[in-house]
Amino acid sequence: MLSIVSIAAQAGAKISRGRNMHSVALRQCNRLLRSFPVMKNEYLIFPQNHVILRYFAAMSESDLKKRLDEFQDLFVEARLTIEDCTDAAGTNYFDEEAEAAQEAVDEAVEAFENVIKDIDDDDQKNRVLRGNGLKVEQLKGELQMALHAGHDH
DSSP: OOOHHHHHHHTTTTOOSSTTHHHHHHHHHHHHHHHHHEEEETTTTTTTTTTTEEEOOOHHHHHHHHHHHHHHHHHHHHHHHHHHHTTTSSTTHHHHEEHHOOOOOOOHHHHHHHHHHOOOOOHHHHHHHHHHHHHHHHHHHHHHHHHHHHHOO
C-alpha cells in the first residue's frame, strides 16, 4: 500500500521532507481530490499518468506505536490485577479485586478496539490484529478463570 505522501507525489505534488510532511501531503491530496471529477469507491484515477491508487490516510507508524505501547501498559496492568484477583480467591477482598480486574481488562480491551477502529488501512489493521489480537483474548480468558476460581471458594 502507498502512503499519503506517495499518493501526493504520484499526483504531481511537491513534498519536501520535514516534520509535518504527512499533513502537507494530506492537504495537497485533499486539494487534488476536489479538483478530480473521477473517484469511484476508494480509488482515484489520475488521467495524466493512468495511475489508479487507493486513497487512504494510514495511521503513522509513530502514532500506531504510541497507541500500541499504551495498550501494552494497560495489558500488563490488567494481568497484574487478574493475578491479585486470583490471589484473593476465598478471602473477603475477592469481590473488590474482581471488580478492579474487570475494570482493568475492560479498559485494555477498549483501548485495543479503539486502535483497531482508528486504523483505516486494511494491511496495517491486519498486522496489528495478528500481533495483538490474541493478547486481548488471553486477558478475557484469564479474567474468566480468575472469576470462576474465586466463586468456587
